[in-house]
Amino acid sequence: xxxxxxxxxxxxxLKPVRRRTGWSDALALVVLCAVELxxxxxxxxxxxxxxxxMHLASFWWKPASLGLIGLVSGSVAIMSLDxxxxxRRGLRWIMALIAVCLASGWLLEPSRDGFSTLTSRLDWVSxxxxxxxxVALSVPAVIGLGLLIRRGAPTDHAGTALAAGLAAAAxxxxxxxxxxxxxxxxxxxxxxxxxxxxxTLFARCTLPRLTRW
Amino acid sequence: xxSATVAxxxxxxxxxxxxxxxRGSGVDNHAWxxxxxxxxxxxxxxxxxxxxxxxxxxxxxxxxRLPPAMIDDAIQDTLIAIHEKRHTxxxxxxxxxxxxxxxxxxxxxxxxSLKAKPTEVLDDDIPVxxxxxxxxxxxxxxxxxxxxxxxxxxxxxxxxxxxxxIEEASKATGxxxxxxxxxxxxxLNRLTSLLRxxxxxx
Numbered sequence: 418x419x420x421x422x423x424x425x426x427x428x429x430x431l432k433p434v435r436r437r438t439g440w441s442d443a444l445a446l447v448v449l450c451a452v453e454l455x456x457x458x459x460x461x462x463x464x465x466x467x468x469x470x471m472h473l474a475s476f477w478w479k480p481a482s483l484g485l486i487g488l489v490s491g492s493v494a495i496m497s498l499d500x501x502x503x504x505r506r507g508l509r510w511i512m513a514l515i516a517v518c519l520a521s522g523w524l525l526e527p528s529r530d531g532f533s534t535l536t537s538r539l540d541w542v543s544x545x546x547x548x549x550x551x552v553a554l555s556v557p558a559v560i561g562l563g564l565l566i567r568r569g570a571p572t573d574h575a576g577t578a579l580a581a582g583l584a585a586a587a588x589x590x591x592x593x594x595x596x597x598x599x600x601x602x603x604x605x606x607x608x609x610x611x612x613x614x615x616x617t618l619f620a621r622c623t624l625p626r627l628t629r630w
Numbered sequence: 631x632x633s634a635t636v637a638x639x640x641x642x643x644x645x646x647x648x649x650x651x652x653r654g655s656g657v658d659n660h661a662w663x664x665x666x667x668x669x670x671x672x673x674x675x676x677x678x679x680x681x682x683x684x685x686x687x688x689x690x691x692x693x694x695r696l697p698p699a700m701i702d703d704a705i706q707d708t709l710i711a712i713h714e715k716r717h718t719x720x721x722x723x724x725x726x727x728x729x730x731x732x733x734x735x736x737x738x739x740x741x742x743s744l745k746a747k748p749t750e751v752l753d754d755d756i757p758v759x760x761x762x763x764x765x766x767x768x769x770x771x772x773x774x775x776x777x778x779x780x781x782x783x784x785x786x787x788x789x790x791x792x793x794x795x796i797e798e799a800s801k802a803t804g805x806x807x808x809x810x811x812x813x814x815x816x817x818l819n820r821l822t823s824l825l826r827x828x829x830x831x832x
Contacts, residue, residue, distance in 0.1 A: 423706055424681045427713045433672035434717040499718060500731035570715040572735040
């Protein structure tokens with residue numbers, strides 16, 4: 418096929434388009450997340466000891482860290498939907514932010530008991546439940562970001578999918594914070610990291626295949 | 631946040647477009663920006679003109695990066711990508727950078743497809759006809775004919791090498807038919823004796 422007939426066809430098919438902007442994508446994502454959080458709390462999933470927990474620094478560490486990671490990751494993912502923008506530098510910032518958040522959690526409540534209480538602190542049964550719930554709560558954000566990626570034009574699929582996976586995972590964990598009765602930084606670091614890691618890995622593996630253009 | 635996701639424009643996008651503009655390709659970034667904005671609003675004639683101009687740029691872009699057989703496919707893929715993703719163009723930024731990013735993305739796609747469809751590796755020893763003997767023979771014959779008298783070499787060349795008849799050679803050289811025969815006979819004898827003497831010397 419020669420290019421002239423193709424140009425004729427594309428010009429004939431031309432229709433006005435609504436420009437994509439980062440702000441409109443961000444707004445759509447915020448609305449989706451707000452609806453999810455509202456539904457989650459409306460279903461009575463909030464932890465019963467919330468008034469007490471709100472006096473603990475380790476409680477506030479969880480939503481602050483996860484919210485910040487989710488905000489930065491989501492912004493990086495959305496901005497990388499523009500073909501001229503790469504998410505690579507943003508991803509490096511996210512990794513540094515995750516390291517800072519984990520380190521701040523350790524500073525907040527360093528382990529003084531060594532490894533003797535490790536098993537009880539990690540609480541495998543509750544931990545697996547947390548992991549499963551975080552993955553489930555991340556699904557709407559993964560789908561929303563996947564749709565935005567399909568509409569956008571990312572030129573670094575792997576990087577964008579990674580940022581989207583981190584954003585969705587952090588959001589799922591953020592929502593779960595309001596239901597989780599564990600505030601031990603070690604517990605959070607292990608089980609939340611595993612849950613977020615699973616979501617990120619899933620997004621990294623599937624989104625590039627579904628969003629090629 | 632903006633600094634966290636710095637616009638990592640792949641190196642040389644703007645430069646490439648500007649260099650091509652300077653070379654008289656008719657590329658005008660401002661005009662392209664305006665045409666793309668009009669295309670986003672549904673102006674088909676601006677869009678047609680824009681794509682026609684973009685094709686020339688893409689041809690040069692891919693000519694330096696892809697095998698000739700893949701250039702047309704890559705151009706068409708890029709045109710379709712431009713069409714499908716035209717809503718992602720931001721008018722506040724240069725169209726050239728946006729185009730270059732898409733062209734580069736499609737170039738990487740083309741390279742990936744090249745990897746998926748491996749070409750046959752050619753053997754180092756490709757069998758081709760050996761012309762050495764023919765070249766050597768022609769050179770040796772010319773050298774031998776040069777040792778004969780001009781009338782003899784001319785007669786041999788026309789009749790024995792070019793395949794003319796005695797009569798045709800006679801007309802071509804102005805010699806009588808009998809003289810052509812004599813010159814051929816004497817010339818061949820002379821060549822035979824020359825070859826014998828050379829082989830004896832070896």
